Amino acid sequence: MSMMTYRQAVHDTLQAEMRRDPDVLLIGEEIGVFEGSYKITAGLLAEFGEKRVRDTPIAEEGFTGAAVGAAMLGLRPVVEIMTINFSLLALDQIINHAAKIYGMFGGQTSVPLVIRTPGGGGQQLGATHSQNIELFYAFVPGMKVVAPSTPADAKALLLAAIRDDDPVLFLENLALYNTRGEVPDDDTPAEIGRAAVTRAGTDITLIGYSRMATVALAVAEDLARTDGIDVEVVDLRSLRPLDRETIVASVRKTGCAVVVEDDWLTYGIGAEIAATISDGAFDHLDAPVRRVAMAEVPLPYAKPLETAALPSTHDVARAVRETLDAVGWSAGAPTQPTTETRS
Amino acid sequence: MIEIRMPRLSDTMEEGTITSWTATVGSTVTAGDVLVEIETDKAVMEQEAFESGTLTHIVVPAGETARIGEVIAVLDGPDDLETPAQKGSSAAEELRGDAPGDDAPDSRLDDTPPAPPAAGSDATRADTSAAQPGDDAVPDDVDGPAGRAPGDGPRLTSSPLVRRLAREHGVDLSSVRGTGPGGRIVRRDLEAALDDGTARQLSDDTSPHPLADADQRRTAGGPSAQTTAPADPTSRSAGAADLARGSVEHPTTAAQRISAERLTQSTSTVPQFSVTATADVTDLVALRSTLVAELVAAGRAKVSMNDLVVRACALALRAHPDVNASYEAGPEGPVLLRHERVNIGVAVATDHGLVVPVVRDADTLPVSGVHDAVAGLAAAAHARRLTVAQMQGGTFTVSNLGMLGVEHFRAIVNPPEAAILAVGAVRQEPAVVDGAVVVRDRMTLTVSVDHRAVDGAGAAAFLQTLVGLLERPWAIVG
Numbered sequence: 001m002s003m004m005t006y007r008q009a010v011h012d013t014l015q016a017e018m019r020r021d022p023d024v025l026l027i028g029e030e031i032g033v034f035e036g037s038y039k040i041t042a043g044l045l046a047e048f049g050e051k052r053v054r055d056t057p058i059a060e061e062g063f064t065g066a067a068v069g070a071a072m073l074g075l076r077p078v079v080e081i082m083t084i085n086f087s088l089l090a091l092d093q094i095i096n097h098a099a100k101i102y103g104m105f106g107g108q109t110s111v112p113l114v115i116r117t118p119g120g121g122g123q124q125l126g127a128t129h130s131q132n133i134e135l136f137y138a139f140v141p142g143m144k145v146v147a148p149s150t151p152a153d154a155k156a157l158l159l160a161a162i163r164d165d166d167p168v169l170f171l172e173n174l175a176l177y178n179t180r181g182e183v184p185d186d187d188t189p190a191e192i193g194r195a196a197v198t199r200a201g202t203d204i205t206l207i208g209y210s211r212m213a214t215v216a217l218a219v220a221e222d223l224a225r226t227d228g229i230d231v232e233v234v235d236l237r238s239l240r241p242l243d244r245e246t247i248v249a250s251v252r253k254t255g256c257a258v259v260v261e262d263d264w265l266t267y268g269i270g271a272e273i274a275a276t277i278s279d280g281a282f283d284h285l286d287a288p289v290r291r292v293a294m295a296e297v298p299l300p301y302a303k304p305l306e307t308a309a310l311p312s313t314h315d316v317a318r319a320v321r322e323t324l325d326a327v328g329w330s331a332g333a334p335t336q337p338t339t340e341t342r343s
Numbered sequence: 344m345i346e347i348r349m350p351r352l353s354d355t356m357e358e359g360t361i362t363s364w365t366a367t368v369g370s371t372v373t374a375g376d377v378l379v380e381i382e383t384d385k386a387v388m389e390q391e392a393f394e395s396g397t398l399t400h401i402v403v404p405a406g407e408t409a410r411i412g413e414v415i416a417v418l419d420g421p422d423d424l425e426t427p428a429q430k431g432s433s434a435a436e437e438l439r440g441d442a443p444g445d446d447a448p449d450s451r452l453d454d455t456p457p458a459p460p461a462a463g464s465d466a467t468r469a470d471t472s473a474a475q476p477g478d479d480a481v482p483d484d485v486d487g488p489a490g491r492a493p494g495d496g497p498r499l500t501s502s503p504l505v506r507r508l509a510r511e512h513g514v515d516l517s518s519v520r521g522t523g524p525g526g527r528i529v530r531r532d533l534e535a536a537l538d539d540g541t542a543r544q545l546s547d548d549t550s551p552h553p554l555a556d557a558d559q560r561r562t563a564g565g566p567s568a569q570t571t572a573p574a575d576p577t578s579r580s581a582g583a584a585d586l587a588r589g590s591v592e593h594p595t596t597a598a599q600r601i602s603a604e605r606l607t608q609s610t611s612t613v614p615q616f617s618v619t620a621t622a623d624v625t626d627l628v629a630l631r632s633t634l635v636a637e638l639v640a641a642g643r644a645k646v647s648m649n650d651l652v653v654r655a656c657a658l659a660l661r662a663h664p665d666v667n668a669s670y671e672a673g674p675e676g677p678v679l680l681r682h683e684r685v686n687i688g689v690a691v692a693t694d695h696g697l698v699v700p701v702v703r704d705a706d707t708l709p710v711s712g713v714h715d716a717v718a719g720l721a722a723a724a725h726a727r728r729l730t731v732a733q734m735q736g737g738t739f740t741v742s743n744l745g746m747l748g749v750e751h752f753r754a755i756v757n758p759p760e761a762a763i764l765a766v767g768a769v770r771q772e773p774a775v776v777d778g779a780v781v782v783r784d785r786m787t788l789t790v791s792v793d794h795r796a797v798d799g800a801g802a803a804a805f806l807q808t809l810v811g812l813l814e815r816p817w818a819i820v821g
Contacts, residue, residue: 327523
């Protein structure tokens, strides 16, 4: 185990995989000489050379397409798209090519491509550079989308993504890069499509991924301390495939759930989770599933407005308390019901 | 503002069904006026207004059921200065728990769901409660019985978890008080009701339960049919399947349900046995003929065989106080209550179910008095006008199917009474009298008893006395 940042974990894993497998190469804007906009690729050009760390023009569709081709021919390219916002320029390559080729051409070739890209707001980067549009990719069969929330998961899921034979969108988050955590020293990849119960609890299930999984965990710890609420936290880790079993098993246990997400509410990831719960745990629900998401606005630049629009720990805690209020929860043993009869 | 609440009209009453509203919304009510008719577990009773005012709001419409203490209507008192409309709405708010300090929301009367949790300055926050009208503000048919229009009266809502648990425990959710948003029954409410014993079991009837109804619809149409399908093949699902063969569901009355529950209780908790004897009632038949002729001549009502049997029972019970008893729980363990009074319940079959009005102090009444009492009670029973008092306090029951040609049957003890008499038909049979075969009128009598209160010898002795009275009937009218 080593304590390190999320950024370091991604860096070290890329480095280790490039050392392990000569077919692994990096493609992206400013990843070589500049060492990446978020310094993920620091030192890698020096170690592996221009052939395996390719700086590209500002042309996402072009270099993503080049990576798809490289993957089809047997390499294991890891594309860095500076932020997920710019992936929109490469939508056609990702959705119509990377995700389709294996199925459309009878399995003649798989596409072992990884697209690393950070999402998230809160950095005052404006509405076009602060989005959470991983849903676009999680929507598409043929794609895999993973969204680690911790340095350890960043390592384990990046290992899995690089070694997977299908295109994987590896979602990072600007707000997570400097978070720290223990990272195992061994190179055991995670199983893509497996959520994690990051805190076991009995009263309510909080479900999130990426940054909001860490928010959920923080809120759970706070509520345990301040209110005595025993929150179970599910970190999805993978948006496609989605680990419906873990979600359903948790809600079947707790009877109520709040889904937290950094994207917009309407049609968001949370809607899919809520539907999953309704399908699998309907007879176990004691309250409607609540969702906490970003305000339905283009994210403002002004700091107070940006902060107000993003879901906060306060918002999550409130949704948890309101849901538990609705089922008459109170700390400790179940309280006596209201027996007062007014006369 | 004056809240009219569901009154407690009998000791065993838990809820009442509004049969009809005598007063209409907007009408002026004077104290003492009949407001509403309420069907309890025992009877349909009229309820008077205790105060004068204007009826502004009928909370529980006819056909609906409310638990004791629940508000069923709202009157505007003479002191109220606000208009009825204003008052009505504020009453509704208070009743659904929006009013400050009101911690016992009762939103069964809540046609409009409560506002969502305050969004305040976070109005743009895209959590579910702000982005939508509120998680409680679901359309009626989402969480409640489908097909009911808003304003069609109060409805029960409950969480899916509660509906599953209720199915598993066989609980009638209308007996559970909901404390969740909009009065929704949540798991805690069900657990509390099971813990304190107020959760009523669903009897094996076909009462149209709004929740069962909603489940039916889901089961029929939803993808979750497998998970919601009741496991019990005798449940309504099976009944619904029978619709194709022409079975038709009829709602049960409160009286039918309470009768079913008590019979179930009797057969499952009271150890019973019965003893049977045949009485030679030739002389009784002759006596009755004489009596009837006299009574008709005098312009009075005829007495029936049953009146004579009831009178005979009363006398026999006075001679056997051990049978006129109850085995009941006492503060320091079970006790045997010997009743000083002889109050005989008479089973009356009506088109709305079996009822058992009680002839009080039957041992002190002459046969004509028994007749008058029974006839009056039976008429009230058929008109559904029996009062609770008229059905309480029985110490023994007579059930007579003789007029329907039944030779012999065994009745189920009516707790807490210790014994019940089943009376068969009078029939002419060959009998041996003084060594010769002759035709005699005979009647078979079966006494079922609670073995905890009465043993075999006691039951036999009582029956022997009864047979003796019927065979030498002058004592009955003496």
